[in-house]
Amino acid sequence: MKVWNRINARKIVLSYFYQRCFFLNLEKHLDLISNDILFIENIFKSQWEIFEEAKKDLDKKIKLKTQSNEDEDLEYFIKMFFDRRDVKNIDMDYVFKIWTAFEKYYQEVVSQIDSHTQSFSFSEMNTMNQTIFILWYIERKILETPKEILLNELIELSKRYDDEWSPKLINWIMHKIVTSS
Numbered sequence: 001m002k003v004w005n006r007i008n009a010r011k012i013v014l015s016y017f018y019q020r021c022f023f024l025n026l027e028k029h030l031d032l033i034s035n036d037i038l039f040i041e042n043i044f045k046s047q048w049e050i051f052e053e054a055k056k057d058l059d060k061k062i063k064l065k066t067q068s069n070e071d072e073d074l075e076y077f078i079k080m081f082f083d084r085r086d087v088k089n090i091d092m093d094y095v096f097k098i099w100t101a102f103e104k105y106y107q108e109v110v111s112q113i114d115s116h117t118q119s120f121s122f123s124e125m126n127t128m129n130q131t132i133f134i135l136w137y138i139e140r141k142i143l144e145t146p147k148e149i150l151l152n153e154l155i156e157l158s159k160r161y162d163d164e165w166s167p168k169l170i171n172w173i174m175h176k177i178v179t180s181s
Helices: 004-029 030-040 050-065 070-082 093-099 100-118 127-142 147-161 166-180
Strands: none
Touching: 004 030, 004 050, 004 070, 004 100, 004 127, 004 147, 030 050, 070 147, 093 127, 100 127, 100 166, 127 147, 127 166, 147 166
């Protein structure tokens, strides 16, 4: 395995997981979000008949976006991120193993995080932190990547893609989970 190919593969999976987390979070707040979108489009609750029909249509569109078609998504992400590179520069074995495990491990990750934190929950984390935890957990479960290597890689990702406190949070929670298991 080439390290660079694994890094490229991680970027693809991280992007996909981010999108999945974003849409799952969106779906949790669907009512509030659709009301705000309709308000922006000048469709008000006082226009009861118009509002209800527009809300149903918008909710349906958002729910369709939250459903994942893994094959189409994978093709899209590879084209989007690596259109100038050859697929030979991506560890596709890694992508297929990790990519398809999101649905299987999502609730397990949420439970693990929630059981190791007291002042906040997984759902209160920002989307990038959620994504990094899911990627970390799945890679650790499926590939059994050594915890030190994986921890370093994901802390570097959090430094690159998230705020200054994110690496500390990720490090703290990951260590709690690893030492308790």
